[in-house]
Amino acid sequence: MTTKLPAEIKNHDDILKNFQESLDNLQTDYVDLYLIHAPWPWNDINLYHRYDGANKEAWKTLEEIYKSGRAKAIGVSNFDVHDLKNILQIAEIKPVVNQLEYYIGWTQPKNVSFTQAQDILVEAYxxxxxxxxxxxxxxxxxxxxxxxxxxxxxxxxxxxxxxxxxxxxxxxxxxxxxxxxxxxxxxxxxxxxxxxxxxxxxxxxxxxx
Ligand SMILES: NC(=O)c1ccc[n+]([C@@H]2O[C@H](COP(=O)([O-])OP(=O)(O)OC[C@H]3O[C@@H](n4cnc5c(N)ncnc54)[C@H](OP(=O)(O)O)[C@@H]3O)[C@@H](O)[C@H]2O)c1
Structure with a gap:
């Protein structure tokens, strides 16, 4: 069972609150995999406007959730090379997954090869x-x-x-x-x-x- 943190929520307290709401909605006390849905809020997808500090805070909060046992694994989605490097600088626990859009004809070679070189599983959405x-x-x-x-x-x-x-x-x-x-x-x-x-x-x- 996988669930995702909405892309626009990046701060510690709001993440904990949102995660608990997800558990309640799913009527479970843990999920197998919890992902940051995207590095940028959906209304501000912009190569020149990065959310580095916010993503670091989000990742530290996912680590806290992982350590509490309420997510058996944690990862990210739609993270490009820059975004992955950003959180790897502070990660105590590496993401296990980077979920990327991937199909015949759209294969994101740079993001895929960097993700795989870090030993992070690429999951093709x-x-x-x-x-x-x-x-x-x-x-x-x-x-x-x-x-x-x-x-x-x-x-x-x-x-x-x-x-x-x-x-x-x-x-x-x-x-x-x-x-x-x-x-x-x-x-x-x-x-x-x-x-x-x-x-x-x-x-x-x-x-x-
Ligand atoms: N992380 C992200 O930002 C993100 C973004 C988009 C999607 N996703 C996730 O990725 C997953 C899949 O993505 P998706 O919905 O875009 O598309 P998809 O899996 O590429 O395609 C789904 C479509 O293909 C059809 N289909 C599935 N198996 C088939 C088969 N064997 N033969 C013929 N048609 C088949 C389905 O039809 P039927 O329903 O009729 O079976 C449905 O219309 C979803 O679970 C979604 O949550 C993640």
Whole structure:
């Protein structure tokens, strides 16, 4: 069970209050993973306006929550290289996860390689481009060859990058097939997928990429 701290809340007391509200809403006394949703409030996503001090305070508060046993692991989301370096300067406990938008065509190479070099797991959100991969002919060709679906190729691609996909599915048959990934894409297929353009509908945050 994962929950996230809203991006606009960065100060110690408000974080503790918000975290307790999350536990109450979920009717639990702990979560498996607690993440800072983003380094910037959603109404101020700006490469030139950083929230370094605020993110340091937020991270120290997540460490306090972790030490209390109410979050079994703590991490971040949408943190670029600058934001990660910022909290690593003061972290006593390293984030276990950086949850990033990641799918075939949108792979944030700088942020992913820095995160992985710190031994932090990259978790891919929107791994199916929120449904935006369906029409890609090259993915379809590879899927047909392996007798799987386009979403299965998309998720398998992510696993072969040592990244954990976080697909959302409301249909049970989707959830089931998303866990059936016991096939191997060849190096040549991975190369083809690496070169595909971004066909997702999302407008990316200007600080990411
Ligand atoms: N950290 C962040 O800032 C952030 C931002 C955005 C999202 N997220 C998280 O990332 C997760 C997923 O992101 P997402 O919702 O953008 O998109 P996604 O997982 O890329 O796509 C979800 C869509 O794909 C469909 N789908 C799933 N499995 C399928 C399958 N096997 N075959 C065909 N269609 C399939 C779903 O349909 P059905 O529902 O009909 O099954 C749904 O319409 C969410 O849990 C969300 O909380 C995090």
């Amino acid at each position: 929107s791994p199916l481009a929120t449904g935006g991969l369906a029409e890609q002919k090259d993915i379809q060709t590879i899927a047909t060859k392996h007798e799987v679906s386009v979403p299965q190729v998309a998720l398998r691609y992510i696993l072969q990058k040592n990244i954990l996909p976080l697909p959302r599915a409301t249909k049970i048959e989707h959830a089931r097939s998303n866990s059936e990934l016991d096939f191997e894409l060849t190096d040549q297929e991975m190369d083809i997928l690496d070169k595909l353009p971004d066909t997702g509908q999302a407008r990316h945050n200007p600080t990411m990429g």
